[in-house]
Amino acid sequence: MGDLTGLFSPDRIAVIGATPRDGSVGHAITSNLLASFDGEVVGVNPNYEAVLGVDCVDSLGEAGDPDLAVVVVPPDIAIAAVREAGESGVKNVVVITAGFAETGSEGATRERELREAAREYDLNLVGPNSLGVMSTPVGLNATFGPDDALDGNLSFMSQSGAFITAVVDWANDQGIGFKDVVSLGNKAVLDEGDFVEAWNRDEETDVIIGYLEGIDEGREFIETAREVTRNTPVVLVKSGRTDAGAQAASSHTGTIAGSERAYEAGLEQAGVLRAESVQELFDSAQMLANQPLPDSETVAVITNAGGPGVMSTDAVGDSRLSMAAFSEGTLESFRESLPAEGNVYNPVDIVGDADVERFAGALDTALGDPNVGMALVLSAPTAVLDYEELAEATVELREEHGKPVAACFMGGERVAPAAELLREAGIPNYFDPARAVESLDSLAEYREIRGREYDDPAEFDVDRERVRELLDRADGRGDNRIGVEAMGILEAYGIPIPAGEVVSDPAEAERVAEKIGEAVVMKIVSPDIMHKSDIGGVKVGVAREDVYDAYEDLVTRARNYQPDATLLGVQVQEMLDLDSGVETIVGMNRDPQFGPLLLFGLGGIFVETLEDVTFRVAPVGGSEATAMIDEIDAAPLLRGARGREPVDEASVIETIQRLSQLVCDFPEIVELDINPLVVTPDGATAIDIALTVEQ
Structure with a gap:
């Protein structure tokens, strides 16, 4: 440009x-x-x-x-x-x-x-x-x-x-x-x-x-x-909030992703504030254009009307803001200056007979409290209150304290001259307390954006040639969907996988199980059967003496379920102790506008039902990978909830970054699931993979 x-x-x-x-x-x-x-x-x-x-x-x-x-x-x-x-x-x-x-x-x-x-x-x-x-x-x-x-x-x-x-x-x-x-x-x-x-x-x-x-x-x-x-x-x-982009998806990630998820993630990573309506667009814009950024996300509400004060408190609870906890000195000042029937705690109710002097005194006290980052002046019209004088006092105190202030002078024609005074000073006035709180919330959000530190994506030492070989092999058989037979792709990018092999006859299955030396997990391998557990295509804890029969049973189940399915064999895999671990999912869906869209969340068979997931556009650095863990509701499970030992969170952060590098290195991969990625106190291990490549 x-x-x-x-x-x-x-x-x-x-x-x-x-x-x-x-x-x-x-x-x-x-x-x-x-x-x-x-x-x-x-x-x-x-x-x-x-x-x-x-x-x-x-x-x-x-x-x-x-x-x-x-x-x-x-x-x-x-x-x-x-x-x-x-x-x-x-x-x-x-x-x-x-x-x-x-x-x-x-x-x-x-x-x-x-x-x-x-x-x-x-x-x-x-x-x-x-x-x-x-x-x-x-x-x-x-x-x-x-x-x-x-x-x-x-x-x-x-x-x-x-x-x-x-x-x-x-x-x-x-x-x-x-x-x-x-x-x-x-x-x-x-x-x-x-x-x-x-x-x-x-x-x-x-x-x-x-x-x-x-x-x-x-x-x-x-x-x-x-x-x-x-x-x-x-x-x-x-x-355009449709999920049309997910209609042709075959993986968990692709099913959940969709174009709207990409825009949510992309705009968040860009530091853009996203408005849900035209009203919110201009409410946020006017506040950001004319008010200082707050030092904190705490709000003091000064009001002469109890009901609207409660409404504003609810709105704060629905936002990233919090109601300020006043210092003891501020509380004592309120006790001395407000009527006995007033409320000295937040929201501060200065009672319906309050004049401008009482309003201004309370606002001055609140803005002077170091625990207060911003304030909302909330008033209903009364015979003793001059709105224009209150507007002038509000402007003066905002300038004196240098903290953002929103006004909610409720009313119609009576409010217009005061609202004009406020507007000229860069203080927006709202009839609805919720809009006033939302506008203050935009200041807090932008304050957080300004304070972000973006780190560069890590560059890991990987085996790209091995991945190219595995992808070419899949392309050679004329199928664009790949399952556990491509676990080597993850291994080539340093993502731990269990010991095991894909075998094509029961005797070979016994040989692999003997080498593993313990009870094993066995899974049908077919590009046409993506959700194997739905058809009984997974057996867990198979003893060595039962491996032969388990192989035959898995193949029979697959043939009965889908006679024309391509069967590549059965995976015989080391069985991990899941009691101390948490099943998560790491995946990618390639968005037409933003490119590879990474997913992380709670995994297992209920991932599409629970949808406890978060997204980022790749490539991502360590801070963004960490934020993905922080954002899911199940994060406490990873950090030792209910007396469990915390998992190795660093291994998840590294896995997300390694997957990010993989999907950026190979743009022909259009969908990918690692589900589950089992995370224990000792690390993270990819148990299963499904990916789709561009034909």
């Missing part, structure tokens, strides 16, 4: 397809530019000498070296216009024109040509199928939307142009302003990662927000956003 200064701060703009015809897109864009843009506008259309009072030229080469070209001509002509822009030295192009990949195969071909032209000339190209771009500092409205945006410190991108027009109209009504606005369109060249990176360098953008329907280059976006979010908050709404 090149410098985007000319895209957002051009001195001269050419509108290719400018027209005086009212009701057309070319007319709307030209009109919007002429109404507000600080620089020069020139039309490019051989059919007119002037459009709306500005000169119109026959070609872009006659337009006087514009910084930005806006293309509003039919699709085939648009491609030629982009080439002409490159030949004329124009570096920034916005293609409004539709009729590209969104319309089918012919449009997709046109879009490839458009992309090739842009890359040939190294153009910063927005679109196609874009509403356009805005930048308020220079009065730039190169869109065909009906409204200009207000000035502000939010920069906003959206894959939906219609969503932009609705948001700008609503934001104008709410007094919310923007620095830049971009309609991404089809993202043929510039995408969300490019704008996130550019706005991070923009001193006038305090928060980056967006509406996305998909992220095409997921891994690259994670790497870019991680760097950006160290300095600039990014809040996104991501639509």
Whole structure:
């Protein structure tokens, strides 16, 4: 990506397809530019000498070296216009024109040509199928939307142009302003990662927000956003929560994964705050743009209304926040200043007859407590309370203490002037206590993101040639699903496996069992029977004298269950002591946007029922592997719950990282399960494997 200064701060703009015809897109864009843009506008259309009072030229080469070209001509002509822009030295192009990949195969071909032209000339190209771009500092409205945006410190991108027009109209009504606005369109060249990176360098953008329907280059976006979010908050709404990507999955991991899981993991790893609604998007954005970050996640609630105070406490309980425990000095101050019927503990109820002086005194005391990270001023209207004076006091105390404050001045028309005072000072006001708490929660979440340390993935010494040989062998038999016959893949990457072999006759099974020397586990080996325990295809604790018969029984069961199944034999395996261990699962499903999506969780036969799992996009380092263990509900089982000896957690962390390296090294592996990975105080051992390779 090149410098985007000319895209957002051009001195001269050419509108290719400018027209005086009212009701057309070319007319709307030209009109919007002429109404507000600080620089020069020139039309490019051989059919007119002037459009709306500005000169119109026959070609872009006659337009006087514009910084930005806006293309509003039919699709085939648009491609030629982009080439002409490159030949004329124009570096920034916005293609409004539709009729590209969104319309089918012919449009997709046109879009490839458009992309090739842009890359040939190294153009910063927005679109196609874009509403356009805005930048308020220079009065730039190169869109065909009906409204200009207000000035502000939010920069906003959206894959939906219609969503932009609705948001700008609503934001104008709410007094919310923007620095830049971009309609991404089809993202043929510039995408969300490019704008996130550019706005991070923009001193006038305090928060980056967006509406996305998909992220095409997921891994690259994670790497870019991680760097950006160290300095600039990014809040996104991501639509399309279906699990369609899991419909063709054959493994446990593939069944559970799905595209939504990948986005959850990817955006979390990127340090992006994910909003569940448009309301939450702007609640979080306004709080992040105008409030200091808290020193802790503790909240003090000051209220004159008991019921809403309880509501706010419930909302805190549903968030990452906690109700602050006041110091003894703070409690004593409250006892001295509040009526006897009030509550000095959190939430602080200063009683319904409280005036501004009592409210301000209580808020001052709470914010002065070192145990308080942030505060919520929660009030219902009374005859003795002046909301505007309370707003002024709230603003002064926020500035004095330097701690974030949210306001919940409940009411309608009576609240409006006070809410405006608060808004101008960067303190959002909410009618609903839950929204106020959620907005404070976004500050705490971003505080945690800012404090993260990302470590590089470990690079283990592995045997890649052996893995290549095993994968080629499977490919040679014409099957893309591999089971326990590929346990050597794990061994080649340093993941411990039990002693054992896959055998093809009962006598050989006896030989392997004799070598192991103890009771064994025996499993049918077939790429067509993935869940062997469901058909009785696993026998545990088989004595040496019973191995022959067990082999025959397993083969018979498999033949009866699926006569046409490919049987590769029976695995005879060392039996581990599971009494001191925990069955976990480590797996991978390759997502189209983000690549290898790792899974870790409670394993065994109930993994799909319990779904106590967590996800990360590979590759992962030690800190992320550790976080995966922390996040599952069953983590206490690994750490010695109910008097059990803690398992060797370090071996799980290493196994996750080794699997991460394996699936990154071999992109043809599209699904993989290690289930169970048995973890004991002595280490982790992979008992079974199932994987699918790309045909």
